[in-house]
Amino acid sequence: MAFSADELRVLRRALATALNPAPLQDDDVQDCLRLADSVDEAVREAGRERAFLLADLVRYRQALPGSLTGYLALLQDALAAGHDPTADDLAALRALRSHPAAAALLARCQVLAERSVRARLARVSQAQARTAPVRTAPAARTRLLALPGGRAADEGSKPSGPPKPAPKAPAPGERPVPKPSEVFPPRRRPVPPPPPEERAAG
Template sequence: MAFSADELRVLRRALATALNPAPLQDDDVQDCLRLAESVDESVAEAGRLRAFLLADLVRYRQALPGSLTGYLELLQDALAAGYDPAADDLAALRALRHHPAAGALLARCQVLAERSVRTRLARVSQAQSPSRTLAAAPRARLLALPGGRASDDGGAGAGAGAGAGAGTPAKPAPKPPAPGERPVPKPSEAFPPRRRPVPPPPPEERVAG
C-alpha cells in the first residue's frame, strides 16, 4: 500500500493529533475521513486481488505439468503475499522436483508449512492450557489431627463411648496401685452409708414382754 504526498501529510497530522490531543479544524477532519475511506478501499482491493491470485494458482496447479512456468510464478507471488502453501502445493512440487526452480521452491514451501503447523499447534496448546491446569490440579488430602478418635491413646475410650453419643467423652480407666502402695479407698468405703435408727416397739409389745 502506497500513500501519496497529500495522504502522507494528512496521516502525519492525524498521528500528531493522536499523540497530542487538540481540536481539529473542519478541513482536517474531512481529510482524515477521506484518508480512512481510501485505506478501506485499498484493503478491500487487496483482498480481491488475493482471492483472484489463489483462484489462478488452483487452476494452474490442476493444469500441471503443462503449466509449470506459470504455476511457479503464481506460487511465488502468493508466498510473497503471505500465502501458506497447502498440501496440494507440496505434492505438486514433489512431483516436479526434477525441475531446478521447482526443487528450490519445494524447500521454501516445506519450511513455511512446518512453521505454519507449529504456530497452529502453539495456539491450540495455549487455548487448552487453562482447562488442563484445572483438570490436573490434585485434590487436597484430609489429614487426621492428633488427639482425635484415631489417636492411639484414646482409641479404646472412643470405641467404648461410641454408643453413648459422639459428644460424650470417654472416662479414663483407673490406674492400678504400685507395689507396696495402699490403694485409694472408694468413696463408699471412706464414707459408709449411715444406717437408719430402728424405731422403738409399741407400748403394747413392751408391756407384754
C-alpha cells in the first residue's frame, strides 16, 4: 500500500498525536478521517483483487497442462498476496514436477503449506487451552475433633444398664426385710461316710 505525500503528512500528525495527546484542530480531524476512509477502501480493493486472482488460479489449474505457464505465474502472484497453497495446488505441481519451474514452485509450496498447518494447529491448541476448565486439587480433609459437651458427653454420662432402684430404708419400728441368704441359708455339702476299714476299726 502506497501513500501520497499529503497522506504521509496526515499519518505523521496522527502518530504524533497518538504519542503525545493534544487537542486537534477541525482540519486535522477531517484529514485523519479521510485518510482512514482511504485505507479502508484500499483494503477492500485488495480483497477484491485477491478474490479475482484466486478465481483465475482455479480456472488455470483446471486447464492444465495446457495452461502451465499462466498457472505458474498466477500461483506465484497468489503466494505473494498471502495465499496458502491448497491440496489442489500441491497435487497439480506434483503432476508437473518434470518441469523445472514447477518443481521449484512445488518445493516452495510444500514449505508454506507445512508452516500454515503448524500455525493452524498452534491456534487450535491455544484456543483449547483458554476454554479448558481449570482443575484444582481437592482440599485436604481435616480430622474431626470431638468437642467437650454435646452428644458424646451425654452418652458418656448415661449409665450402661437399666437403673437399679435404691434400697429403701425401713420405717421406725418396722422390721427390716430379711435378705434371701438369711431366709434360705446356703446348703452344706453332706459329709461322706468313713471308709469300711475305719468303721470296722471303731
